[in-house]
Amino acid sequence: MKPINLTVSGLHSFREKQTVDFEALCSGGVFGIFGPTGSGKSSILDAITLALYGKVERAANNTQGILNHGENELKVSFTFELENASHKKRYTVERSFKRTDELRVKSASSRLIEIEDETYVLADKTNDVNQQVQELLGLTIDDFTRAVVLPQGKFAEFLSLKGTERRQMLQRLFNLEQYGDQLSKKIRYQVQQLKTDLDKITAEQTGLGEASTEKVTEAEQLVSDSIVLLEKREKEASDLQERYDQQASLWKAQQEKILLEEKLVHASKQEEEIRQKQDVLTKAQQAERLFPYLETFEQAEKQQKLYEDKVEKLKAQIVQKSEEYKRSNSLYEQARLQKNEQQPKLVVQKEQLQQASDLQKQIKEGQQEIKEAEVSLQQKQQALQAKNDELMEADKRYQQGLTLQKELKEALTKVEIQPDYRQAVQQAFYRYQVWNNDKKNLDEGQKTYKEKAEQLKHLHTQKQTHQERYQQTIEQSKGLFSDIQGLYHTVCEREKEFQQLFQQADGLMSDLKRRKEKEWSRRLAHQLAEQLTQGEPCPVCGSEHHPNLVLHQQEDDVTTKSANQFEDQVNQLREQRFSYSSLKMLLEQLAKPLVEKIPELAEFMNEAGEVPALGEMDTDAFGHYAKKIEVEIKSLEQDYLQVSEKQQAILGQIQKVQQSLEKIELELAHYQKEQAELEGKVNQQKQALQAGKEAFQQDYPSFVFEEMEKINERLTEREKEEQTIKARIEKSSVFFENQQKKIERLKEEKYAGEKEFTELKAMLSHKQSLVHSQIERLRTLTDQEDIEQALQKTVLLLAELETNEQQAYQHWQTVQKAYQTLQMDEKAASESLETAYMQYKKAAEKWEEAIGNSLFSEGKEVQQALLSHDEMKLLDETVQAYWDNIKQMKSSIEKLNIQLNHQSIEEQQFEETQQLLHDIKAAVKEAVQLKGAAEQTLKSVKERHERFLVLEQDREEKQALFEQYQKLQTVFKGNAFVEYIAEEQLMSVSRDASERLGILTRQRYALKLIPKAALL
Secondary structure: OEEEEEEEEOEOOEOOOEEEEHHHHHHHOOOOOOOOOOOOHHHHHHHHHHHHHOOOOOOEOOOEOOEOOOOOEEEEEEEEEEEOOOOEEEEEEEEEEEEOOOOOEEEEEEEEEEEOOOEEEEEOOHHHHHHHHHHHHOOOHHHHHHHOOOOOOOHHHHHOOOHHHHHHHHHHHOOOHHHOHHHHHHHHHHHHHHHHHHHHHHHHHHHOOOOOHHHHHHHHHHHHHHHHHHHHHHHHHHHHHHHHHHHHHHHHHHHHHHHHHHHHHHHHOOHHHHHHHHHHHHHHHHHHHHHHHHHHHHHHHHHHHHHHHHHHHHHHHHHHHHHHHHHHHHHHHHHHHHHHHHHHHHHHHHHHHHHHHHHHHHHHHHHHHHHHHHHHHHHHHHHHHHHHHHHHHHHHHHHHHHHHHHHHHHHHHHHOOOHHHHHHHHHHHHHHHHHHHHHHHHHHHHHHHHHHHHHHHHHHHHHHHHHHHHHHHHHHHHHHHHHHHHHHHHHHHHHHHHHHHHHHHHHHHHHHHHHHHHHHHHHHHHHHHHHOOOOOOOOOOOOOOOOOOOOOOHHHHHHHHHHHHHHHHHHHHHHOHHHHHHHHHHHHHHHHHHHHHOHHHHHHOOOOOOOOOOOOOOHHHHHHHHHHHHHHHHHHHHHHHHHHHHHHHHHHHHHHHHHHHHHHHHHHHHHHHHHHHHHHHHHHHHHHHHHHHHHHHHHOOOOOHHHHHHHHHHHHHHHHHHHHHHHHHHHHHHHHHHHHHHHHHHHHHHHHHHHHHHHHHHHHHHHHHHHHHHHHHHHHHOOOOOHHHHHHHHHHHHHHHHHHHHHHHHHHHHHHHHHHHHHHHHHHHHHHHHHHHHHHHHHHHHHHHHHHOOOOOOHHHHHHHOOOHHHHHHHHHHHHHHHHHHHHHHHHHHHHHHHHOOOOOOHHHHHHHHHHHHHHHHHHHHHHHHHHHHHHHHHHHHHHHHHHHHHHHHHHHHHHHHHHHHHHHHHOHHHHHHHHHHHHHHHHHHHHHHHHHHHHOOOOOOOOEOOOOOEO
């Protein structure tokens, strides 16, 4: 990194903005920074560190006390350049801080900028800027202050670094993390991950249970048996379904025929009502055809009478309107003559009165202006007197202020503080404040340390409690696992007994079949014997003699019945065969989560014991044993439900306790780390406090450390007094300046007021003479006292003449128009009356002709027979629907007779077939469920078998990889490889630096690196 430019303000002694141009300083090679204590040499390095990392390494809490005592804001900007093999890049870091109290500050803004042809903002948040800078430089703040910028007292610390800290710093300096801690961490992580994977594989293999090839073959045989049973049930169901469909079709046709016959009888009863409705419909249709003639006739008759009445009414109105027209014409002529006589006189009178009114208003306005001018003249005279008094008072105060300012300057010389003394006290008090703040931080750190210790103690107690609860849950899990395993063994034993039972069932079935065949042969012989007749040849041997004929035995029928019952029992028992496999699968699923949660449970797993062979059984003993098995299966299923509930409860407890323990472990690690950091920090703070106090006594021997508060208070009081006097002097200077301006202003205002007073007095005299001449002119125009009232009266008379003429003219025109309109209406009505009479005569002839050819004798009957279009449509649809329905029912009954073909079925017979079909479907469903359970069992066994093989292959691969990583971990143990590379790099850098130092110092100085030691 090459520094280019540094700008700082508000940091330590840099109160004002200062800029350091490193590019110019570095042009000559080596340069130095010199100055007395407190002048700001170290502050330049602090500014660089603050700009890059947002912290000052030597400040309390990295930022406390860095802000100048007289400022409230700190700003720093640092430009630097980075170079690699291909190119150079230049960056600028900008930060600002604001005061929160006497010592502490907070970050206000942060920004990292890349400077190229264009400027780019890489980050604008504090944490983002810190991260970006650390990535660009490849150094933490600790590395930076140890290897690049060494604050006071840090060089010895850098030389004394050993062990882990030295190795980690060298890793970061030479970018060796990928070969050091990072690589070791990756190897350690891979070893732990592989060990965890191997443990998981072993636990999962144990949890898979029985997954052998024999178990797969057995499950496949169960699936094959269930498929045979399902096919048998489906064949029976298909045959019964076909018979049911035939009977259902016959039953449906039979019921439909009965229903149709009942509907036909009911419909026949409505035939008379339908015929009446058909007659009503016929009359309504004829009335609908006659109604337009009737309506036209009645409308023509009404129209003729209407026009006759209208003509008579219009004739009477014409006579009346003629008289009104004559009267309105006479009134209009009178109003016109009156207007022509009076209007010219009134117009002349109006103009004279208007001139007099305007002149009277001008006189009143002039008199009012004269009064206002007199008042204003008096006010101006009073204002001139007041302004003169104010000018004398201002001059008096100005003289008093001069005397007071002289006294203040004499007092200031007595209390003024020397700059050297003030700077010394401020620097000493700042050191005292920093020390005191560090003391407070130490007290807070010790308090926090005690609180963390109490929290750790409480967490250890919680951890012990949860571990006890977890152990109790483990014991409960072991008991539950033992119950599940015991139940699983019981199911396995019952399954083996079941297999032995079926082997005996096969023997008993074979014996019963032989007895059944023997019985069949005897029955055939008996039937043949019954058909033989003495003297006739035998159809088998041809002999005519038949000695020793076979007699029928009743016990043969009993044997056949017993065989059939036994076969049914075996078939029912065979269907229960899958219950054991389902229970085993369910129990394995219960045990698997327990083994996954608690791998040590795999140690308690064992195989089921051998089952003693069953004794020989006859069919009766077999039947009793089959009933016993059915009861046991139900009992086993109930036991499964109980252990399933317990398993769910225990798994929930385990998960809850494990989560609590993980949370406590994380909190313990966090608090232990914080406590260790706090302990180291507290010890450092104690040492720093003691060293700070001793350094203070050495740097400021004239001040007593414990009395710095009082010394600073006395200094502050004198500064306040000094500032107060300075402020009063400054304020008095402003007062003098303002007072002089005020005196000048008052003089100008006095001169302007006197000028305005003279002008106002001349204007008043002019207005008085003008008003006098206007009064004389008004007397020549009129002698009326109230001019406005006379003017309004003249205007009203003129308006009244105009209004009377207009109203008379409008009334005459209105009456004339109405009279002419009535004449035209009377003529039109007479013509319409003649037309209406001709239409009436023609409509009467058509109506008489139409009603003569109908069922009606007068118009009233036609109106009574009329129906609406919807009513007629409804009647027509009702009648038509009735006859269509009768026809359709007869046709349907005929078709059903053909379909039945003289066949019938009883309801009881149909219900029996329906019940048989329901039962066989239930049997098919049960067979499907048994097949599904067998297939699920087979699928589960195959999946576990395949998973076991995959896990075994994965385990072998991971075991080989685990051994390789263990060997690699041994190679990199202790970070010897990284330390070797770091030492080689350090020696190479030292040689280059030594050559550069020799050139700069003319070979007077050089650097030497002692192997496995510090840099000298």
